[in-house]
Amino acid sequence: MITIDQLKIDGKESGGLFIQSPGGEGHPNMILIQCQSGYLMCGYLNLDAAEKFGDAAVLVGGADFDAVLKNPIKGMTSAAKALGVRDGMTGEEAAEILNR
Numbered sequence: 001m002i003t004i005d006q007l008k009i010d011g012k013e014s015g016g017l018f019i020q021s022p023g024g025e026g027h028p029n030m031i032l033i034q035c036q037s038g039y040l041m042c043g044y045l046n047l048d049a050a051e052k053f054g055d056a057a058v059l060v061g062g063a064d065f066d067a068v069l070k071n072p073i074k075g076m077t078s079a080a081k082a083l084g085v086r087d088g089m090t091g092e093e094a095a096e097i098l099n100r
Contacts, residue, residue: 007033007065010096016065031068033091035098038080040068040091047075056080056098060091069095 003018019030022044033040038056041047050057056079062068069092076085076094084097 005065007069009033009035009069009092009099012036012099014095014099018065029063031062031065033065033068033095035095037083037100038098040095040098042068043074047077051077051079054079056083056085058085058091058094058098060094062091 001020005016007014007016015034017032021027022030028044030044031042032045040058040060043059043061047057047059055077057077058073058080059075060068060071060073062071069090071091073089073091073094080098085094
């Protein structure tokens with residue numbers, strides 16, 4: 001099942017893509033939240049590839065949009081860091097920066 005949703009983060013719209021267990025039953029979900037200047041992504045997506053392409057990407061774990069926004073970030077690209085994303089932030093805090 002694929003779900004596309006509009007999320008309000010700090011009063012701004014962000015697009016959410018949710019793919020339920022793309023590897024089959026028992027596998028994690030694939031989640032991406034598109035912000036104005038970059039995106040939050042789950043561990044299914046490749047942080048090294050995002051770095052190679054110069055994307056402002058932030059890695060956050062979670063089984064759904066709410067968890068991705070509440071959980072602490074696990075990594076980021078240099079472009080996300082240059083925009084102000086820092087270790088210790090939640091996904092929501094990182095999204096607020098990526099939505100500026």
